[in-house]
Amino acid sequence: MSNGFDTYLYQLINQKLVADGLDTMMFYVSEKLFWLPVYAFIIGYTIKVFRKKAWLPVVCMLLCLLASDRITSGIMKPAFARVRPCHEAGLSPRIIEGVHCSDTGSMASSHAANHFALSVFLILLFQVKAWGRAILLAWAVLVAYSRVYLGVHYPTDVIVGAGVGALVAYIIYQLYLKILQLLQWES
Numbered sequence: 001m002s003n004g005f006d007t008y009l010y011q012l013i014n015q016k017l018v019a020d021g022l023d024t025m026m027f028y029v030s031e032k033l034f035w036l037p038v039y040a041f042i043i044g045y046t047i048k049v050f051r052k053k054a055w056l057p058v059v060c061m062l063l064c065l066l067a068s069d070r071i072t073s074g075i076m077k078p079a080f081a082r083v084r085p086c087h088e089a090g091l092s093p094r095i096i097e098g099v100h101c102s103d104t105g106s107m108a109s110s111h112a113a114n115h116f117a118l119s120v121f122l123i124l125l126f127q128v129k130a131w132g133r134a135i136l137l138a139w140a141v142l143v144a145y146s147r148v149y150l151g152v153h154y155p156t157d158v159i160v161g162a163g164v165g166a167l168v169a170y171i172i173y174q175l176y177l178k179i180l181q182l183l184q185w186e187s
Contacts, residue, residue, distance in 0.1 A: 007154075010091065014148060014149060014151045015094050017149075029143055030111065030146040043058060046058055056183075057176065060125075064117040064118055064165075069114055071113065072113045081105050084104075093151040106153055107156070107157050108161040109161035115140040116144070116162040117164075117168045120173075121169040123136055125176070145158070
């Protein structure tokens with residue numbers, strides 16, 4: 001089981017700050033396919049802005065997702081082997097119908113890592129203004145929060161996942177800038 005404060009926050013979010021309408025919303029927020037129209041918009045907008053050079057930022061976005069997912073799912077979850085809270089009977093987890101509680105480890109959240117990686121990369125790539133940053137970060141926070149609300153991650157799992165995603169985005173953005181220099185393209 002997790003530490004006391006992590007467990008307290010988990011139970012607060014998963015069992016007390018709940019509502020029937022939120023159950024449905026959080027279920028969809030956490031579903032990968034639910035966001036396909038947003039991903040399509042992001043790719044379309046990137047193509048509109050970068051035209052023939054759009055392949056590079058799109059590849060970098062895919063690298064952000066691949067790297068953040070592999071780091072969390074392929075390295076961290078097996079290394080930490082932290083049991084998900086939904087498998088901890090002592091926590092009395094509230095799992096809504098349709099939510100799958102995976103047997104993979106809990107630390108760190110891949111959902112949080114992936115959405116923070118994409119959001120932070122987009123903020124850096126497009127030099128997004130304050131309101132745009134707020135929207136992109138709120139999107140990533142909402143997805144991360146949904147994982148705790150649904151009972152499949154502890155708060156620290158999503159916080160660490162968010163940090164991994166942000167770091168991956170920063171590194172890949174730096175790589176993107178180096179490639180631009182090599183190709184002698186203007187950013």
